[in-house]
Amino acid sequence: MKWSLQVARLAGIPIRVHASFLLLLAWVAYAHYRRDPDLRGVGLAVLFLCLVFAVVVLHELSHALTARAYGIRTREITLWPIGGISHLERMPEQPAQEFWIAVAGPLLNVALALLLGALVVATRGAEGLVVADFEHDLLASLVWVNAALAVFNLLPAFPMDGGRILRALLSMALGRVAATQVAAGVGRAMAILFALIGLAVNPFLLLIALFVWLGGSAEVSHAELRAALSGHPVAHAMTRALATLPADAPLGQAARLLVHRGQRIVPLLGPAGLEGVLCERDLLRGLARGGLEAPAKQFARRRLPAVSPRTPLLEAFELLGRRRAPCLLVEEEGRLLGVLTREGIGHFVSVLSALRGEPPPLELGNQDALGGGHEGFGPSPASAEGAGPDRRAPPVTRL
Ligand SMILES: [Zn+2]
The missing domain is CATH 3.10.580.10 (CBS-domain)
Structure with missing residues (x-):
C-alpha cells in the first residue's frame, strides 16, 4: 500500500498506518489546541484517538485470525482515518466461513465492551459508566467506543461486516450471486442514509457512504465474474x-x-x-x-x-491475483x-455475456488488485475487500 508506514507486526501480519491517518492525528491535536491550549489535554486527546485505533487493530486482527483458521492469509492490516482494513487474500466461498470471519470483529468489540464495563462497574459502581468528558475518562470511554463499533459494524451496509453477515445468510438460501445483489441493494440504501446523515452531522459518514456504494458494486461484479468463470477450464480463455x-x-x-x-x-x-x-x-x-x-x-x-489447460479457470484467476x-x-x-x-x-467473459444477451461486464484491468482481500473499517465501518475485476472500483475485502 503506497503512502503507508509499517508500525508493527502482530501474529505475523504487518500493521500499517496510512499517511492520511497521521494528518487526522495532527488535525485532532490542532483542533484541541485551538479550543484549549492546555498541552496535557491535547496529549490526552491524541492518546484517546490512538487507543480507539488500537481497538480497531484488535477488531481487524480478529477477522484476520478467524480467516487464518480457514486457511486464508491476510496480507496486511492498514489503518485509515475512517477505519481499519484487513487485506485478505480472498473471501471464502462457503457462507458459513464468511459469516464467522465477518462476525468475529464485532464480537470482539462486544466482548471488550462487556469486559471493560465490568471493570468500571467493579471499581466505581454503575455511575462510573457515565462519561462526561471522553479524554479524561479513558477506560469508561473505551466501553462506549467498543459498543459503538460493534453496533456500527453490524449495520447491514454491505460490504461492511453486517452486510457480509447478511450476504452469508442469504447465500445459504439464494446462492452467492443473488445474495450479493440483494446485500448490495440493501447496502446502497444504507449508503444513501449515511450520506444524508453525513451531510447534516459528520462528513466522515460521506466517505463511508462512498466506500459502501462502490465496494458493493465491485462485490456484485466480482460475484458475477466468479459465477461466469466457474465450470470452464483454462483452455477456454487462454x-x-x-x-x-x-x-x-x-x-x-x-x-x-x-x-x-x-x-x-x-x-x-x-x-x-x-x-x-x-x-x-x-x-x-x-x-x-x-x-x-x-x-x-x-x-x-x-x-x-x-x-x-485443464486447470479450472476460476482457480487460475485466483492464482493470478494471489501471485500478482x-x-x-x-x-x-x-x-x-x-x-x-x-x-x-x-x-x-464478454463473449459469454453477449451469448446470454447481457451487457458486457466491466473489463478486467491490469491492476494487481485482483485476488481479493478482506478489509475492515474500524472506528466506523468494517468490510472485506473482495477481489473484483473492476477498473473503476478496485476490489477490496474490508472487515
Ligand atoms: Zn470488521
Missing part, C-alpha cells in the same frame, strides 16, 4: 497464437511485436526451451533503461506461475501452449 523470439533477441523485436501485433507477452526460447517471458511492463522498463538494442532476456521474467502475476504460463508435459492473462479472461 491466448494460444503467440509469436516467440530467440532468447538473444534485442528489445526492439519485442517492441515491434507489441506495436504491430498488439502482443503484450513474448516468450523467449533458447536451445533448452523457454528461457524467459517478457511482459509489456518489462519491455517498457527495458526500453527506458537500455533502448531498442538492449538484450530482451535481461528484462524478462525467469519464473511465472504455470497451469495446465501479469500472466500465467499454460503448459502441458513441459511444453508451453500459451498464456492466460486478465485481458484474455475479460474477453472470454
Whole structure:
C-alpha cells in the first residue's frame, strides 16, 4: 500500500498506518489546541484517538485470525482515518466461513465492551459508566467506543461486516450471486442514509457512504465474474497464437511485436526451451533503461506461475491475483501452449455475456488488485475487500 508506514507486526501480519491517518492525528491535536491550549489535554486527546485505533487493530486482527483458521492469509492490516482494513487474500466461498470471519470483529468489540464495563462497574459502581468528558475518562470511554463499533459494524451496509453477515445468510438460501445483489441493494440504501446523515452531522459518514456504494458494486461484479468463470477450464480463455523470439533477441523485436501485433507477452526460447517471458511492463522498463538494442532476456521474467489447460479457470484467476502475476504460463508435459492473462479472461467473459444477451461486464484491468482481500473499517465501518475485476472500483475485502 503506497503512502503507508509499517508500525508493527502482530501474529505475523504487518500493521500499517496510512499517511492520511497521521494528518487526522495532527488535525485532532490542532483542533484541541485551538479550543484549549492546555498541552496535557491535547496529549490526552491524541492518546484517546490512538487507543480507539488500537481497538480497531484488535477488531481487524480478529477477522484476520478467524480467516487464518480457514486457511486464508491476510496480507496486511492498514489503518485509515475512517477505519481499519484487513487485506485478505480472498473471501471464502462457503457462507458459513464468511459469516464467522465477518462476525468475529464485532464480537470482539462486544466482548471488550462487556469486559471493560465490568471493570468500571467493579471499581466505581454503575455511575462510573457515565462519561462526561471522553479524554479524561479513558477506560469508561473505551466501553462506549467498543459498543459503538460493534453496533456500527453490524449495520447491514454491505460490504461492511453486517452486510457480509447478511450476504452469508442469504447465500445459504439464494446462492452467492443473488445474495450479493440483494446485500448490495440493501447496502446502497444504507449508503444513501449515511450520506444524508453525513451531510447534516459528520462528513466522515460521506466517505463511508462512498466506500459502501462502490465496494458493493465491485462485490456484485466480482460475484458475477466468479459465477461466469466457474465450470470452464483454462483452455477456454487462454491466448494460444503467440509469436516467440530467440532468447538473444534485442528489445526492439519485442517492441515491434507489441506495436504491430498488439502482443503484450513474448516468450523467449533458447536451445533448452523457454528461457524467459517478457511482459509489456518489462519491455517498457527495458526500453527506458537500455533502448531498442538492449538484450530482451535481461528484462524478462525467469519464473511465472504455470497451469495446465485443464486447470479450472476460476482457480487460475485466483492464482493470478494471489501471485500478482501479469500472466500465467499454460503448459502441458513441459511444453508451453500459451498464456492466460486478465485481458484474455475479460474477453472470454464478454463473449459469454453477449451469448446470454447481457451487457458486457466491466473489463478486467491490469491492476494487481485482483485476488481479493478482506478489509475492515474500524472506528466506523468494517468490510472485506473482495477481489473484483473492476477498473473503476478496485476490489477490496474490508472487515
Ligand atoms: Zn470488521
